Amino acid sequence: MTRKAYYARKIKRATQLLFYKRHMKPGVKGWELKNALGSDYPKILKVLDNHLEKLDLQVKTVFEGEEPAEKPTLEELNKARFYVTVRGGFPSRDAKMMGWRIDDIAGLATAISYIISKKGKAPRDEVEDLLRTKLPGWRVEMNMNRYIKSGYLGEDEHNQLYLDWRTRAEVDQKALVELLLLK
Amino acid sequence: MSNKEKKLNSERIQRVIELCNSVDERGVDPFAVDVDDIIATLQKYFHEWESPEELALDAEAVQCLASVIQNQGDWVKHRSTSLYTDPFLLEEKIQRLDKEELATLFAKVWNPIIEMEQLSIPRLAEALKYWRDLVPISERWQRDGPMQVEAGATTREELVRLKILAEKTFMEELETFWKELKQKVGEDEKILYWDFVGADTYQETLDRAYMTSFLVTYGYATLELHPLEEEVFIKSFTKLRSELVDKRMVSVPISVSFDEWMNWKEMRQ
Numbered sequence: 335m336t337r338k339a340y341y342a343r344k345i346k347r348a349t350q351l352l353f354y355k356r357h358m359k360p361g362v363k364g365w366e367l368k369n370a371l372g373s374d375y376p377k378i379l380k381v382l383d384n385h386l387e388k389l390d391l392q393v394k395t396v397f398e399g400e401e402p403a404e405k406p407t408l409e410e411l412n413k414a415r416f417y418v419t420v421r422g423g424f425p426s427r428d429a430k431m432m433g434w435r436i437d438d439i440a441g442l443a444t445a446i447s448y449i450i451s452k453k454g455k456a457p458r459d460e461v462e463d464l465l466r467t468k469l470p471g472w473r474v475e476m477n478m479n480r481y482i483k484s485g486y487l488g489e490d491e492h493n494q495l496y497l498d499w500r501t502r503a504e505v506d507q508k509a510l511v512e513l514l515l516l517k
Numbered sequence: 518m519s520n521k522e523k524k525l526n527s528e529r530i531q532r533v534i535e536l537c538n539s540v541d542e543r544g545v546d547p548f549a550v551d552v553d554d555i556i557a558t559l560q561k562y563f564h565e566w567e568s569p570e571e572l573a574l575d576a577e578a579v580q581c582l583a584s585v586i587q588n589q590g591d592w593v594k595h596r597s598t599s600l601y602t603d604p605f606l607l608e609e610k611i612q613r614l615d616k617e618e619l620a621t622l623f624a625k626v627w628n629p630i631i632e633m634e635q636l637s638i639p640r641l642a643e644a645l646k647y648w649r650d651l652v653p654i655s656e657r658w659q660r661d662g663p664m665q666v667e668a669g670a671t672t673r674e675e676l677v678r679l680k681i682l683a684e685k686t687f688m689e690e691l692e693t694f695w696k697e698l699k700q701k702v703g704e705d706e707k708i709l710y711w712d713f714v715g716a717d718t719y720q721e722t723l724d725r726a727y728m729t730s731f732l733v734t735y736g737y738a739t740l741e742l743h744p745l746e747e748e749v750f751i752k753s754f755t756k757l758r759s760e761l762v763d764k765r766m767v768s769v770p771i772s773v774s775f776d777e778w779m780n781w782k783e784m785r786q
Contacts, residue, residue, distance in 0.1 A: 353633045360632040391631060419628040425621075432629065440616040443623035447611065451604040453595045455544055464608065468616060492542040506626040511602050513622050514610050 344371050344378045345385070352382075352393065352418045359485070359499065361396075364412040376411055392421040396503045417503050441465050441477045442486060447514055449487070449497055450507055458493045526562045527571065530578050533558065537581030540588050547588035555582055694728045695737045698753045707741060710749040710771065711781045719778050726773045735759070740769055 348371055351362050367375040383393040397406065397414045406414070448464055449456045458478070465474045481487045485500035501507070533555050539545045559578055566572050611619070676682040685693070702708045714725040729751065732738040736758040741750040749771060 353631065355632045355634055360630050392628070394628065394630075418631045420631070421628065423625040423627060425624060428624075436616055436620045439623050439627075440619035443619045444611050446623075447602075447607055448604070451602045451607040452544065453592065457544055464611065467612065494542070494544060500630070503630055504628050506628070509626040510623065511607070513625065514607060514614075515602065517610055517614055517618070517622070 341378065341381060345382050347371060348375070348378050348382050352416060361415045361417040361503065364414045364416065367416060368412055373408070376408075379416065386418065387421065390421045391418055393417070394419045394503055396499070415499075415503070419504060437469055437473060438477055438480070441469060441474070442481055443510070444468075445478070445481060445487060445495070446497060446501055446505060446507070447510055449495055450511055455494045455496050458489060458495050461495055523565065523571075526565065527574060529558065530562065530574050533578050534574075534581050537578070537585045540585050547585050547592055550582075550585045552582060552586060552589075691728065691731055691735070691737070694725075695732060695753070698732065698738060698751065699755070702751070702753045707750040707752040710740070710751055711777075713751050714773065715778065715781050715785070719775055722778050723773060726771070734766070742769065 348367065351367060351370055356362070364375075367379070371378050379393050386392055394417045395406075395411070395414050396417065397410060402410055444465060445461050448461055452460075462474050462478060465477070469477070478487070482489055482495075482498075485498045486504075487501070488496045488498035490496065497507075536550060537555075540547045540550060555578075559575060559582075563575060566575055614622070673682060683690075698708070698713065701713060710729075714722055714729050716722045716725055729738075733740055733751075736754065738751050738753045741752050742748075743750070749769075
């Protein structure tokens with residue numbers, strides 16, 4: 335098999351693994367990719383990422399814990415989770431097509447940025463009070479439950495909210511805070 | 518120190534623990550806890566504690582305080598990162614923006630996950646095959662009624678044939694086996710282990726080895742080991758020596774493998 339054919343076959347397999355939902359949560363763990371594609375899977379994902387760039391999509395890596403400051407080791411990559419996400423954001427009007435009202439997105443933005451400013455954890459009451467300043471009470475509770483169910487926010491046993499797996503995969507937290515401060 | 522004073526001090530320590538826990542549980546500012554003051558309080562009371570419960574309370578307070586110090590460290594670390602923003606400043610910015618502006622801003626930094634849920638033709642075919650082969654629920658869950666059997670009488674021979682009862686009791690069998698051993702050892706009083714347990718078939722040899730182990734354990738016989746010659750003899754007692762059962766016993770592992778049985782058979786021939 336030529337090198338080109340080898341990579342074409344592996345990229346096809348990687349695409350199937352990343353796009354099709356196989357578990358309750360989307361995305362694939364690094365070790366799963368290693369088993370399916372071989373130990374050079376980071377290289378294959380890089381080639382796939384280049385292909386996806388033309389479609390404004392990307393292969394996103396979410397590490398366990400904090401993102402490593404330097405080039406990640408194979409062990410860190412094996413524990414990480416990989417997703418395909420939109421690459422460069424999208425017009426807010428398009429969110430309607432995804433089933434999100436403008437209220438929902440604004441509420442999510444507010445909750446996420448407030449939790450970030452509170453060192454990643456904030457009491458649910460405080461976040462709900464902040465949302466209630468602009469949204470009706472019934473919608474606040476409904477939205478909050480939706481954010482938690484979708485995996486954007488998590489809630490611990492002391493009613494503290496934290497940023498959950500989906501926020502870590504989908505939201506550029508640093509850019510969000512910077513944009514807010516520029517306003 | 519009076520018991521009343523001790524109780525008061527213990528309550529003070531309890532309040533320290535609650536304060537420290539509130540930092541973790543309710544997100545209270547970790548710098549609201551005066552660590553130096555708490556350490557001084559714990560030091561002051563430490564020599565008064567005597568019971569294990571009091572010492573455990575003191576240890577819990579120290580542990581909670583360590584957690585607060587860790588939180589203070591995290592707080593300083595967070596402030597030094599680019600993600601740190603003054604919550605009040607951020608809150609004010611959020612209040613000033615309207616919903617549309619917030620949503621537009623968020624859409625710029627939001628990269629939703631792409632996922633597909635689609636059936637493929639091979640998977641559909643596989644599912645159809647499964648459905649075709651699946652037995653109807655009425656058949657799968659069918660319950661057989663209890664079988665009606667007429668009651669009748671049985672005999673001891675029938676129960677022995679069905680292996681519900683043994684032909685002889687175990688002790689009867691052991692006694693018979695002991696008699697056989699006594700006959701075989703004769704005047705020598707002992708016989709080589711393999712010469713006694715060895716039989717024409719391997720299965721029978723195993724049965725005899727099993728029974729022999731009980732002869733030795735229950736005090737009908739004993740083993741004589743000659744390690745240099747690698748020989749094991751069985752010595753039969755003329756009378757049952759049950760007192761040996763209560764004494765400290767030593768286990769002697771003897772291998773009765775198929776190869777060893779074959780070797781014994783060849784040597785005998």
